[in-house]
Amino acid sequence: MNENYAVIVIGAGAAGLMCAITAAKRGKKVLILDHANKVGKKILMSGGGRCNFTNYSIEPENYLSDNPHFCKSALSRYNQWNFIELVEKYQIEYYDKGLGQLFCKKSSKDIRDLLLNECRESKVDILLKTPISQINKNDDNLAFTVKTENQDYLCHSVVIATGGLSIPTMGASDFGYQIAEQFGHKVLPTTPALSPLTFDKRWLNKTNNLPGNSLDVIVTCNSQSFKEAMLFTHKGLSGPAILQISSYWRQGDPLSINLLPNLDVPEWIKENRNTRPDIQTKTLLASEMSQSLASFFCDEFQCHSKLKQLDEPSLDKLVNSLTNWTIYPAGLEGYRVAEVTLGGVETKNISSKTFESSLCDNLFFIGEVLDVTGHLGGYNFQWAWASGYAAGNYV
Numbered sequence: 001m002n003e004n005y006a007v008i009v010i011g012a013g014a015a016g017l018m019c020a021i022t023a024a025k026r027g028k029k030v031l032i033l034d035h036a037n038k039v040g041k042k043i044l045m046s047g048g049g050r051c052n053f054t055n056y057s058i059e060p061e062n063y064l065s066d067n068p069h070f071c072k073s074a075l076s077r078y079n080q081w082n083f084i085e086l087v088e089k090y091q092i093e094y095y096d097k098g099l100g101q102l103f104c105k106k107s108s109k110d111i112r113d114l115l116l117n118e119c120r121e122s123k124v125d126i127l128l129k130t131p132i133s134q135i136n137k138n139d140d141n142l143a144f145t146v147k148t149e150n151q152d153y154l155c156h157s158v159v160i161a162t163g164g165l166s167i168p169t170m171g172a173s174d175f176g177y178q179i180a181e182q183f184g185h186k187v188l189p190t191t192p193a194l195s196p197l198t199f200d201k202r203w204l205n206k207t208n209n210l211p212g213n214s215l216d217v218i219v220t221c222n223s224q225s226f227k228e229a230m231l232f233t234h235k236g237l238s239g240p241a242i243l244q245i246s247s248y249w250r251q252g253d254p255l256s257i258n259l260l261p262n263l264d265v266p267e268w269i270k271e272n273r274n275t276r277p278d279i280q281t282k283t284l285l286a287s288e289m290s291q292s293l294a295s296f297f298c299d300e301f302q303c304h305s306k307l308k309q310l311d312e313p314s315l316d317k318l319v320n321s322l323t324n325w326t327i328y329p330a331g332l333e334g335y336r337v338a339e340v341t342l343g344g345v346e347t348k349n350i351s352s353k354t355f356e357s358s359l360c361d362n363l364f365f366i367g368e369v370l371d372v373t374g375h376l377g378g379y380n381f382q383w384a385w386a387s388g389y390a391a392g393n394y395v
């Protein structure tokens with residue numbers, strides 16, 4: 001037997017929940033379907049269990065997309081202050097971890113429960129463990145049939161909120177891309193983003209005693225720079241600076257890393273050479289980083305002498321190496337650990353105001369399934385809230 005809804009949202013993640021709540025508050029009868037066994041799994045695991053739910057400063061420049069203008073409208077109509085207001089309504093304690101990144105003080109569960117409560121109050125139906133086999137537009141062209149194993153559902157609007165490909169064990173699938181293509185949309189090539197980078201065997205050998213060591217750096221690639229922490233791991237490099245730059249890095253690209261971004265390095269070396277000429281380069285570096293890193297970089301830069309023994313060309317070389325250490329990562333660690341997916345449903349045939357497809361009436365795409373990817377720092381959830389809210393007002 002068919003059951004009728006005004007709106008069916010596929011995906012009980014951040015974007016789908018926000019869209020369902022917004023639509024239900026307008027009086028729409030809404031059903032959310034998800035194949036996972038829990039609502040908002042990525043919310044629960046996000047921000048190290050404390051969900052970085054938004055950022056004090058949200059700008060279109062914080063997003064990557066083939067069409068950098070696409071995100072502007074939704075982000076301005078539901079901004080960080082709107083979500084903060086909701087968080088405060090629920091008296092969820094939060095804090096700024098730095099760089100405007102807002103995290104829950106207690107647990108990500110607070111955000112998931114907030115959304116679940118809003119769903120309950122606005123009478124959104126949620127069905128979990130429900131794989132969808134087909135979505136078809138009906139002959140009268142007015143409604144969709146959503147087929148699941150046990151039941152078919154009829155609805156006026158379908159919202160695809162199935163997210164990206166990262167962390168398949170959490171329910172990620174390419175279903176949203178398949179539906180997009182079924183209705184004539186182009187799906188831009190996808191790749192893991194906000195992902196650790198890997199080293200090849202030779203570099204892993206060179207750095208085998210460094211995992212766990214971190215330092216603040218400025219990392220640059222393809223004209224983008226981030227000043228944050230970089231961490232050596234058993235597979236290569238991670239930490240916020242590396243996750244951020246991974247969204248801009250392409251196979252074969254070098255990373256340029258300023259290892260001492262808080263110092264005027266030429267001046268610092270000159271001054272130490274004058275005041276402490278007998279100091280070993282390694283000892284000097286160890287005043288700004290761990291002993292292991294200082295040792296590694298002295299090997300790497302072939303610089304094991306006292307400062308006074310360095311002639312001008314050697315000094316220039318040392319300054320250049322410290323401020324522009326160039327390395328070639330082997331690859332991205334991949335969807336298993338990446339926070340998001342770059343690429344996805346092309347925004348060209350999606351309204352930036354309503355998120356409706358221009359190729360199929362009453363079909364909507366929101367959240368990470370679209371070709372809009374945020375920086376690290378709460379930007380991806382803000383995109384989910386904003387796009388979900390926008391579509392929720394038009395379904």
Ligand SMILES: Cc1cc2nc3c(=O)[nH]c(=O)nc-3n(C[C@H](O)[C@H](O)[C@H](O)COP(=O)(O)OP(=O)(O)OC[C@H]3O[C@@H](n4cnc5c(N)ncnc54)[C@H](O)[C@@H]3O)c2cc1C
Nearest residue numbers: 011013014015035046047052163171175367368378380381
């Ligand atoms: C480890 C980790 C930490 C993160 N931390 C942060 C953070 O702190 N701040 C931040 O802003 N962003 C963070 N992100 C990114 C953020 O979680 C996502 O960008 C965001 O969840 C995207 O929301 P969404 O609703 O579009 O998709 P999702 O939250 O991924 O939801 C998609 C839903 O669709 C369901 N689904 C998928 N395929 C199907 C199918 N075939 N049938 C039925 N249902 C399906 C899934 O089960 C899921 O419930 C993190 C991501 C990861 C992986």
